[in-house]
Amino acid sequence: xxxxxxxxxxxxxxxxxxxxxxxxxxxxxxxxxxxxxxxxxxxxxxxxxxxxxxxxxxxxxxxxxxxxxxxxxxxxxxxxxxxxxxxxxxxxxxxxxxxxxxxxxxxxxxxxxxxxxxxxxxxxxxxxxxxxxxxxxxxxxxxxxxxxxxxxxxxxxxxxxxxxxxxxxxxxxxxxxxxxxxxxxxxxxxxxxxxxxxxxxxxxxxxxxxxxxxxxxxxxxxxxxxxxxxxxxxxxxxxxxxxxxxxxxxxxxxxxxxxxxxxxxxxxxxxxxxxxxxxxxxxxxxxxxxxxxxxxxxxxxxxxxxxxxxxxx
Amino acid sequence: xxxxxxxxxxxxxxxxxxxxxxxxxxxxxxxxxxxxxxxxxxxxxxxxxxxxxxxxxxxxxxxxxxxxxxxxxxxxxxxxxxxxxxxxxxxxxxxxxxxxxxxxxxxxxxxxxxxxxxxxxxxxxxxxxxxxxxxxxxxxxxxxxxxxxxxxxxxxxxxxxxxxxxxxxxxxxxxxxxxxxxxxxxxxxxxxxxxxxxxxxxxxxxxxxxxxxxxxxxxxxxxxxxxxxxxxxxxxxxxxxxxxxxxxxxxxxxxxxxxxxxxxxxxxxxxxxxxxxxxxxxxxxxxxxxxxxxxxxxxxxxxxxxxxxxxxxxxxxxxxxxxxxxxxxxxxxxxxxxxxxxxxxxxxxxxxxxxxxxxxxxxxxxxxxxxxxxxxxxxxxxxxxxxxxxxxxxxxxxxxxxxxxxxxxxxxxxxxxxxxxxxxxxxxxxxxx
Numbered sequence: 087x088x089x090x091x092x093x094x095x096x097x098x099x100x101x102x103x104x105x106x107x108x109x110x111x112x113x114x115x116x117x118x119x120x121x122x123x124x125x126x127x128x129x130x131x132x133x134x135x136x137x138x139x140x141x142x143x144x145x146x147x148x149x150x151x152x153x154x155x156x157x158x159x160x161x162x163x164x165x166x167x168x169x170x171x172x173x174x175x176x177x178x179x180x181x182x183x184x185x186x187x188x189x190x191x192x193x194x195x196x197x198x199x200x201x202x203x204x205x206x207x208x209x210x211x212x213x214x215x216x217x218x219x220x221x222x223x224x225x226x227x228x229x230x231x232x233x234x235x236x237x238x239x240x241x242x243x244x245x246x247x248x249x250x251x252x253x254x255x256x257x258x259x260x261x262x263x264x265x266x267x268x269x270x271x272x273x274x275x276x277x278x279x280x281x282x283x284x285x286x287x288x289x290x291x292x293x294x295x296x297x298x299x300x301x302x303x304x305x306x307x308x309x310x311x312x313x314x315x316x317x318x319x320x321x322x323x324x325x326x327x328x329x330x331x332x333x334x335x336x337x338x339x340x341x342x343x344x345x346x347x348x349x350x351x352x353x354x355x356x357x358x359x360x361x362x363x364x365x366x367x368x369x370x371x372x373x374x375x376x377x378x379x380x381x382x383x384x385x386x387x388x389x390x391x392x393x394x395x396x397x398x399x
Numbered sequence: 400x401x402x403x404x405x406x407x408x409x410x411x412x413x414x415x416x417x418x419x420x421x422x423x424x425x426x427x428x429x430x431x432x433x434x435x436x437x438x439x440x441x442x443x444x445x446x447x448x449x450x451x452x453x454x455x456x457x458x459x460x461x462x463x464x465x466x467x468x469x470x471x472x473x474x475x476x477x478x479x480x481x482x483x484x485x486x487x488x489x490x491x492x493x494x495x496x497x498x499x500x501x502x503x504x505x506x507x508x509x510x511x512x513x514x515x516x517x518x519x520x521x522x523x524x525x526x527x528x529x530x531x532x533x534x535x536x537x538x539x540x541x542x543x544x545x546x547x548x549x550x551x552x553x554x555x556x557x558x559x560x561x562x563x564x565x566x567x568x569x570x571x572x573x574x575x576x577x578x579x580x581x582x583x584x585x586x587x588x589x590x591x592x593x594x595x596x597x598x599x600x601x602x603x604x605x606x607x608x609x610x611x612x613x614x615x616x617x618x619x620x621x622x623x624x625x626x627x628x629x630x631x632x633x634x635x636x637x638x639x640x641x642x643x644x645x646x647x648x649x650x651x652x653x654x655x656x657x658x659x660x661x662x663x664x665x666x667x668x669x670x671x672x673x674x675x676x677x678x679x680x681x682x683x684x685x686x687x688x689x690x691x692x693x694x695x696x697x698x699x700x701x702x703x704x705x706x707x708x709x710x711x712x713x714x715x716x717x718x719x720x721x722x723x724x725x726x727x728x729x730x731x732x733x734x735x736x737x738x739x740x741x742x743x744x745x746x747x748x749x750x751x752x753x754x755x756x757x758x759x760x761x762x763x764x765x766x767x768x769x770x771x772x773x774x775x776x777x778x779x780x781x782x783x784x785x786x787x788x789x790x791x792x793x794x795x796x797x798x799x800x801x802x803x804x805x806x807x808x809x810x811x812x813x814x815x816x817x818x819x820x821x822x823x824x825x826x827x828x829x830x831x832x
Contacts, residue, residue, distance in 0.1 A: 146828060149485045150507040150791070154617075171831045237649035238660065255651040255806055343591035343651070343805065352831065358478055360794060360832055361485075369831075 136374065143368035149361035162368035172369070175347040176376075178261065182348065183329040186268045190325060191318070193269070194276030201277065202284045220274035228338035231267035257345045264335050264346065272328065276321045283317025284310070323384040327377060349373045434728040435463045436735055438493040439480060441718060442471050446752035447495065447739075454738035462731040464493070473497040473593055477794065484509040484723065492726040493735060495718045496541055498532030498786060499793045502614070504721060505535040506791040511722040511729050513539055521740060528715040528784040529757040535789070536615065540721065542740045543757035545748060547716030548702075548780040549601070549671050550773065555698040557581050557668035568711065570704045571602075571636045574669045575643050584647030585640060586658040586670030591805040594654050596787060596797040597714045598671070599625075599804055602633035604712035604785035606705040610796065611788040618792045618826040623819045625800075630815030632705055637810040651806040663689055671702060673716065674777060678753035699773045701780050712785035717757060755781065795825050798832050 143162055147155045166172045197216050204212045219227065233239040235253040243251055253259045287310050295309045311318075333350040340346045342355065353373055357366025440447040451464035469476040477500045483491055484504070496504060504510050513521070518539040522530045529546035533539055551569070558565050561577035578585050588594035600610050608629020612622040624630070640646050647667050649657070655672055659679055662670040670676070677697065684694035702713035720739055722732040738744070745756035750770045755777050761767055762778045771777065788796055803818035804810055824830040 150481055150503050150509075152485070152507075165829060166831060169831045237652070238657065250648040252649050252651060255649070341591065355798075355832060358482075359474065359798070361478075361481055365828070365831070 139367040139370050139374075141367075142363050143371050145364040147362070147364040149363055158364070162365050163372070165365065166368055166372060171347065172349075172352065172372075174345060175349050175352045178346060179330055179332065179348045179350075182261065182265055182268065182332055183326055185265050186272070186329050187322060187325050189265075189269050190273045190276045191322065194273045194321070195280050197273065197277035198280035198284055201281050216277060217274045219271050220278075222271065224271060224334040225338060227267060227271050228335045231263060231270075231335075232339045235263050254340050255344055260340050260344050260346050264332075264339055267335050267339075268329065268332065272325060275328075276325055279317055279321040279324070280314070283314030283321075286317070287313040319384070323381070326380055326384065330377060330380060331373075349376065433460050433463055434731055435465050436492040436726075436728055436732055437467055437490050438464050438495070438735075439467050439469050439491055440495045441473075441476055441497075442468050443754070444752045446748045446754075449751070450739055450744050450748065453744070454735055457738060458731075458734065462728065462735055464735055469495070473499070474794065474797075476500075477503075480504070481507075481509075484725065487725045489723075489725045489727050491723040492728055492732045493739075494721050494723065495544070496721045498529070498715070498717060498719055499789070499797070501533060501541055501719055501721070502535045502789050503791040503793060505540040509724055510540050511724045511726065511732070513541075513722070514733065517542075517733060517737065520737065524760055525757045526759055526778075526781045526784075528781060528786050529717055529719075531789070532715065532717065532786050533719040541719035542721075542736045544718045544720050544740050545745060545754040546757040546781055546784075547673050547755055548777060548784045549597070549673055549714045549716075550699045550701065550776060550780060551703050552586075552662060552670045552672055552676060553698045553700070554583075554668040554693075554696045556696050557583055558698060565698060565700050568701055568704050570707050572639065574703055575636075575639050575645055578645040578667075578669055579643040581668060583668040584645050584661070584666060586647060586653075586662045586667040586672065587640070587650065587807075588654055588658055588671075589646065589650040589805060589807040590652055590654045590657075591801045592654060593797050593801065595801040595804055597716070599633055599800050600787045601702060601712060601714040601785070602636055602705060603627075603629045605702070605709070606632040607709070608632075609788075610800075611790055614788055614790040616790075618795070619828070621790065621792060621796075621823075621826050623796075623822060625822070626816040626819035629705075630819070631812055634804075634810050634812055634814045636705070637804070637807050638812075641808045641810070646807055651808075663693070665693070674755055674771065674773065675753045677771065677773065699776055701776060701783070710783055712783060713780045715781070715784035715786045717754070792826060795832060796822055799825055802832070 144157060144159055145155055146158045146161070201209070201213050201216060222230075232254075235242045237243070237250065237252055240253075242253075243249060251259075253263050291309050291313065292305055295305045300308065331350055332348050333354065336342065336346055336348050336351050337354070342348075342351050347355075349369070350373065353366055353369040355366075356362050356369050360366070438447070438451055448466050451466045455463045469479055476497065480491070480494055480496070480500075481504070484507070501510075521542040522533075522539050525543045526546050528548075529543035530539070532546075533541040533543045551574070553563075553565065553574075555565075558577065561581050563569055563573060563577050574585055588598055603610055603625065606629035608627045609624040612624050613620070616622070647653075647661060649661075653661070655675075658667070658670055658672055659676040661667045662672070662676065663680055663683060677699075680689065680694050680697055683689035684691045702711040704711045720736045722729055722736060726732050740757070742758055742760060745758050746761045746764045746767050748754060749756045749761060749767050753771075755771075756762070756767070759778065762774050768774050787793070790796065799822035800818060803821055804814060821830065825832050
């Protein structure tokens, strides 16, 4: 550490401070120069469409009848919020989110442990193998799962001895396959985030717990998990947001049949299929509000955990 | 300094690439002055591409036709076309339109007005249903290109074993009983898609009803005729299929292609479907993926009746060719349409792609008669066919029907009333779809 005499400080501090301030200002300016264009682009590509959607949601506006465009205030929101289709879609989306994220967290953690423990030449092979599903495009994986469970193309029925059982004709069996494909596809993402968390767990803490006679289970619950809470929360938040926007799997497998509509597919149906821009924009705005709500709740919880992770809890 | 030059060089090369890209995108005319017409087509076996090449060659430099392929299902085709047209996209000159979307496209002002002489020329000698499909508010707004219709396909051996006389029209009740007695199924399209509307509409029309009473009306003023005796009769056919257990496996996820495969593989001995199934069966038999004896067992007749003695109103499909209102080469586009829908091209297209011609005279062509032994049944069926509801709100009506009449096993005598109420609410903007 640098040591200075009192005299040095009294003489040099004002100049140093001025220099520091200038430097800080220059750095801040440079920061704006560098980040400014990105900021402007970000506002243009995300802010503008959001505001546009908000504006359009106040109209009764059909793309193929532009002359009939009419300002109707918040009526679209009233229609949506009083429609059982919206609540059904919201229920399906919430169910898919909760089930897939919970299952992925458990399996993802187990996979992260495997990736963490495996040493030597096997390590890159194991990591690559685990990451493969995540590298596959969602539409492609959705088709693969649809073909696997389909009546004519599928092998699952003969494997499970189910005969002519039509997985996609029934709400619960269709949601089961949708969840399964989602879990298969995105567990690697969670496990990757958790692996980063595992790497941050201090080895000396685990070692100390071992010396104190803690069992593997106790070490997991009392040392490993509390130390990686921040990583777990990040993984949960990212995946929950991702799962809430689910579209591709549902679109390919059932296209909303058998009551498997999700909020995203509902927005797609109104905006793209029906070309009802006003109503579709209102659904999109409500979807955006739901995502904000998830962020808000998660970040609130996240903050608490961060404090705990720093040992302040 | 060197860095700055590198940056400038980078910007310059990027700009050059961008500019050349934009030039490539923007040009709809070649250097020779021959305009290139963009024709957006539904996917087929390559027949429309061939017609485009022939018409380009025959135009003697008046135009060149470039073909762009739309998605395979009708609803997705509409989505893409409407989005582009709503943006006044001048890159569309010609488009292959499903007749059910003609009213909406025309009502929105997306179709160029067809000159009176061409209206006459394009409808002369064309089957009635196809002319109706291309007409909106008493004017022909597109050219009928081909006119599809569904037939009742059956295995001759099974029909014979069941004691059915297939030389006369049969009823739904008869084939349900025959399928039950023979332990086989009836291939119908039970998917939650447009094909469900095709089926429901055909049954309601055959029972003397109408899905829409006033097709010209604006959305909120549309009066539906689904909640009627005809609607209840249609629901009863579905209930009977479920009760007799003759829907076959996967009925709720089956479209036309899946139904054709089921029939081909022996899972169903009766099927309602478009004539493409014959060409598909023939090529499967030729390629050896299906036993030739099975193909020779293929039989066909007109669409099943709702009540014995009352002629059925089979589904009508097909494709019309429209000229975009935003095309910069409308005159050439109209010339090109006249070439595309010529008798010769319709006959060649029917033989190559299995899609029935809209012009009646084509059915007298020996090559067509040889390729399609059921040509006379198709012609009869086309003459009796009933178009699906012609309204600018077809998509809402169709999706509403698909939503409420599916799954087939849940259809009851309350379905017509509940679907009518639901679609009415959707059209009034009071419900989501």
